[in-house]
Amino acid sequence: MLSKNIVNFIGCDGEYEASQVVLFGAPFDSTTSYRPGTRFGSQAIRNESYGLETYSPYQKKDLTDYPIFDSGDLELPIGDTVRVLEEIEGRAAVILEDGKLPFMIGGEHLVTLGSVRAAVKKYPDLCLVHFDAHADLRRDYLGVELSHACVLRRCWELVGDDRIFQFGIRSGDREEFLWAEEGHVNMHPFDLEGVSEVAAALSGRPVYFTLDLDVLDPSVFPGTGTPEAGGVFFRELLQAVLSVCRGCRVIGCDVNELCPPFDQSGVSTAVAGKIVREMLLALQY
Ligand SMILES: [Mn+2]
Numbered sequence: 001m002l003s004k005n006i007v008n009f010i011g012c013d014g015e016y017e018a019s020q021v022v023l024f025g026a027p028f029d030s031t032t033s034y035r036p037g038t039r040f041g042s043q044a045i046r047n048e049s050y051g052l053e054t055y056s057p058y059q060k061k062d063l064t065d066y067p068i069f070d071s072g073d074l075e076l077p078i079g080d081t082v083r084v085l086e087e088i089e090g091r092a093a094v095i096l097e098d099g100k101l102p103f104m105i106g107g108e109h110l111v112t113l114g115s116v117r118a119a120v121k122k123y124p125d126l127c128l129v130h131f132d133a134h135a136d137l138r139r140d141y142l143g144v145e146l147s148h149a150c151v152l153r154r155c156w157e158l159v160g161d162d163r164i165f166q167f168g169i170r171s172g173d174r175e176e177f178l179w180a181e182e183g184h185v186n187m188h189p190f191d192l193e194g195v196s197e198v199a200a201a202l203s204g205r206p207v208y209f210t211l212d213l214d215v216l217d218p219s220v221f222p223g224t225g226t227p228e229a230g231g232v233f234f235r236e237l238l239q240a241v242l243s244v245c246r247g248c249r250v251i252g253c254d255v256n257e258l259c260p261p262f263d264q265s266g267v268s269t270a271v272a273g274k275i276v277r278e279m280l281l282a283l284q285y
Pocket of ligand 1: 132133212226
């Protein structure tokens, strides 16, 4: 019998009921401040995933050992940011209500707000671990509050002080850095030092992990909307991602800001797919 053409992330063809982690794509990029195109990120990562092995020699685990369900991309009303975030929140809420972990692939970074809204309703004591080149702590960006440049500030409004742990930050305006220094968030600038200590300190507390891939150096990951020199390299990122996914009680996560139109060589999409594979495996137990 012939089977349907379903392009899921490689190895993620498990049944929903059996799956502990559920993938979905949020192909949205309306508030991107510089170079748009992240709306094509989730499908590009799925397509490129067929160039990867399902086996990870880092973790000695294979995607085919676990049922993982890929629920595909949301159909989002681009242009209506409020409704887009409602759609994302709705998908994440269903997955959380079913006792599963929502794993979202963006899209621009604002998509995180939808998932975090759902997560904080289930886990009022939610903490966030955030890897990014950019602080994303602006109160507004040119008067727009629902912007990818403000996404962590909007998340802070939901969780409050001492709940957000940022790593790799090397860009933002003066006010964002001063606001962070006031103690609203725990900002670790420039690199991923201290991730395992934070993971240990958060042990047992529910964590949402948001990974903006532009935390990587542009030489590793050029295919993004707002590249920022001075980033980390792949193995540093991998080690830190494994620390978070294994060391924290991750209840939801996302990978965002791959911008395929600026990925001329395809290497950024390959990097993104490999990180997604490692995260999927690290979250299985
Ligand atoms: Mn960023």
